Amino acid sequence: MSGASAWTVLDQTSRAVSSGLDTIRRAAVPASEGVNRGFQQVTQLARERVGGEKDVTVLPEDYRQLEDKVDKIKLITEKLLLVTRTYTLPHNDYAPPVVESATDIANSIAAGAATLFASAQRVVGAVQPTAAPMAKTDSTQIPKSLAHAFSKIALDGANVLSDQDPFAAALKKFAKTQERLGDAKLKLDADITNRVYKEQSSTLNNLVGNAMRARRNVHAVRLAYDAARAKLKASRPEVAERARVEMEKAEDEFVAAVDDAMGKMKTVIESPEPLKNLADLAAAQLAYFKTADALLSELSPEIDELQVTNEALLRRGA
CATH class of the missing domain: 1.20.5 (Single alpha-helices involved in coiled-coils or other helix-helix interfaces)
Known part of the structure; x- marks a missing residue:
């Protein structure tokens, strides 16, 4: 090279x-x-x-009032969200082990009844009505709601009784109604999850979250501003001008941060979402309870009639 x-x-x-x-x-x-x-x-x-x-910079009174209002909205939303979360959980209105135990008991009763019938046939020699064996419960198939659990237990119970038994007829009607009531409960859960819980989460994470982050920024910028003011006070004459420039820059940042936070807090306060979410919650519950009222209003007189029939049969047998 x-x-x-x-x-x-x-x-x-x-x-x-x-x-x-x-x-x-x-x-x-x-x-x-x-x-x-x-x-x-x-x-x-x-x-x-x-x-x-x-010598600490005091935030404006308007700012502190906004903070107080946002804190209250935040607390209310958090508490509502905590309770509303219940609707997002599977079979949230009953404890599955209790339902499983009840079904197991029904299975035991069915087995015992079959044994008694067999014994009676051997002793008396009469033909006894044969009850259909109750299907074994799959513990992995947990009913989706309390009403679905009632429906399953009632239907299983009806299947071990004679078709002519008023109690069996009542159990079948009860099972059918509870199945429909359970479906209505699942719809209630879905409606509240989608229209209330998710919206409350969005309000907390976005609207309120943005305001809280802006407030934390105000706190940090305020510390920087007061630190710059303290530095200017303690500065020697030869570096005072530089310290003044730093202080003025920090002051501008502080004012901008306060304005930004106040704007975001006002957005939280002026948002219609919290009240809308509450209205949607009440509407979903109303729809469910109307359905429940209609279903049970139809079922109850039918069961009452079967009860009267059953009592008449019992008196006749006596």
């Missing part, structure tokens, strides 16, 4: 290294400024909490 070529390569390498160092320096400046600012904020917070610093 000639001398000229070597110098050219060396020059290109030198420029590349210099450019890389410039890039690193430019990237390091914001990082160092961020570290320095964070240190100033921590120092200012320590002075306020431990050192009893009195």
